[in-house]
Amino acid sequence: MRLPGRGALLLVLSLGSVRLEKHSLTYIYTALSKDVAPPGIHQFTAIGLLDNKAIDYFDSVNTEKVPKQQWMKDQNEDDYWRKGTQSRQSKMKWFQVNLKILMDRMRQNQSDVHVLQWLHGCKADMHRNGSVSFSQGLDMYSYDGNNFLSFDDDHLVWVSSCPAAQQTKRKWDDVPSLKEYTKGYLERECLDWMKKFLGYEQKQLEAAPPPEVYVFAKNSNRKNNVVLTCLATGFNRKEVTLQMRRDGRLLTPVDGVMSSGVRPNGDDTFQRRDRVEILKTDSSSFTCVVVDEATNFNVEKVWDHKLLDESESLVIVIVIVSAAAGGVVLLLGVLVARWYRKRKGNAGKLGTNNVPDVVVPAAQNDNTPTQPLMNQKSEDALVPAPQNDNTPDPKSKSDEHKPLIGKKSDGSKESLSSSGTDSGVSVDCLQNQTEDVAADEVETN
Template sequence: MLKMHVITVFVLLGTGLTVNSEIHSLKYIYTAFSKPVELPGIHEFTAMGQMDGRMIDYYDSDVQKKVAKQEWMKDKLPEDYWEKGTQSRQSKQQWFKVNIDILKKRMNQTDDDIRVLQWIHGCEGETGPDGTLKFVRGVDMYNYDGQDFLSFDDAHSVWVAAADIAVQTKRKWDEVQVLKEYTKGYLENECIDWLSKFMTYGEKQLKAASKPDVHVLAKKTRIESNLMLSCLATGFYPKDIILIIRRNGRVLTREDGLISSGVRPNGDDTFQRRDSVEILKSDIASFTCEVIHKASSVFVKKDWDHKVDGGNNIGIIVGGAIGGLLVVVLVAVAVVLVVLKKKGKFGSNQSPTSGRSSSSGSGQADPEEAVPLNKSPVVSVITVKGSKESVNSGDSGRSTGSDQGSSNGSSNGSSNGSPNGSDKKQPEA
């Protein structure tokens, strides 16, 4: 399962020493349904960018426009950036629609059921003492009907099938050497360049830390003699936090039954984390919750008063992880899948993969586009079988062997002189 990595800070308790390195991330998440979903707030297609867990831009099939979600994005990026980004996501929306149909046919799935195709790609970088951002890892993953399908192994430059049904796609994509080179290049270079640029643009906001609210509570469990003791920190930013539960001064660990939610996003660009341990009601030991949030200079110690909370007044937003994609938008998708299954509108068959979509064209470079044209030739156009039109893509120039063709004679060379966009055609699954 893919997990969003947090800023790493090792705190040596009692000495105040820290290791001065930070992990930052830039990721783009796409979610497409096979047809409109009759649930409030759920769109047939959604795309968003996230930096360090905060949404920076957004697009959905109803608004049909890529918009900024942070003030610094509005201030620093020209109108041309948003126009080209809108064109890119409109093309991606079409690409997803066509490829869902391809996957349904491959899986012998009917049009009655609602299917969902997802893609997440991006990178993580580490800043050293000199402020230089260095590549740590990249992610390029596909998910269909709530199941992991295909991912790119950046270290070995190969596609990895998460299920037997994805082996066919893996073999097709592994045969396209230029595709692997482009994907690796985007993750390790282009994405990091954009992340560094965005960090500079939003430097003031990124440094603005929010303090955590800390709560200690205990609730009844199904076992009459036991209680679930929890330490909850919520409303903090950035996401790096240390949370400890002590019993008579000793730090509790997994060996003691400690469980953690991990850092999860709230709905307001802040985060939360809850650690819990099951204890006996009769335990009269002293339990203490300690929270260290370095960014906001917070060090909180709260003792449990041995009271039992009878209600659920301090809730925790449950972060969703569908097939390993631990991101905010997938929380909503998880809910949708559960609802649709209950309504009998979501099929049970598992399936294959996805791909990408179109370029942002000429003009302002697009941080989502995985294939910079100034570094590569244009891969042959793919005409989707069973469709009257070819599907524009671009992000990774995905092309798939026997499905290749050409359009308008543009099999080589650059397109429109766009520095980071692409007119490459996306491969089928």
């Protein structure tokens, strides 16, 4: 076999080292069975996140879907927000009904608080030519912070993380149209919305003021050293490159460089601060380089070898947020449940007879009939809702109320799924159930 020449090898290595931009679009719904005392925690919230940054919001107090980014407000017409509000209000009612049904069937105390959550969306890679390609779909839901089911769009199967979810997994796996629609949304429709929103955001980025870059030094605790700092703040994307150079050579952690990493500011922009300790007598040229390829921002600041005057008041506010918005919302289910149970002195243990039937996914669109989504009788079949407010219902009109999940199960315990595609959420699922929560499909926006 003829081996490739050195030039070809370098080309392959170069292509393999191209870094892709990572993007995500997710929606998170959180519903509590009752109001709780801590301020700012609502009985129902829904939030849309683009790259873990809130783009829209809804809660049970204001009951209106509102933009959280100026570009979302500017680019989407009133009809978009009106339909979105109707959709969120429909979901809020669904969560209220189904939380009560789930608690009744599990014989749980109505005075306790329980949390039902749903997360769905997609992740994608953006290439240097601006094209976006799908990388991962997300569709999972949980009860009281414990994962029930997630959808594996690669293999078109629902993945259970505990025996309690096996019965529901099998029922949903037996509905090809649901699996195909779910896969289609995650891999295509969600991606279309992501590209649209990224385009809206890009327009704002191009019109936004450029980031501010500072390079300064102050005395170190070591007598003969100074701490040189490079600070970039006010950039709108996390994917910004910051470098410190000495006579043109890139400084790395091996040279003692320490970084704060990208941190959020209070105005939805970001900042990063890198620093390195050097000798006071070092006369080399030190440069701070900040690059944002998406906006063609490229700035180099050279240190003037001056130290900050201790008598001056130079205030640099570094706002550190310990968790992204998505993580905070996802943790809400666990934290609220634990807080309430601790206050009540109730460990929340389930008896062997606390067995719920299947709970089906939330109403998806504004045209859902006003009749209850579920019958209260446990022997009745449960019916999934239509899909969402911007996508045609994949089921025909005649199938709108056709039972998707049959009669309640026989109560047999199932073994853990052997699939290795679980979402990674704790398998510490609710015990002694025959079935658990399953979702139909997702809202696009």
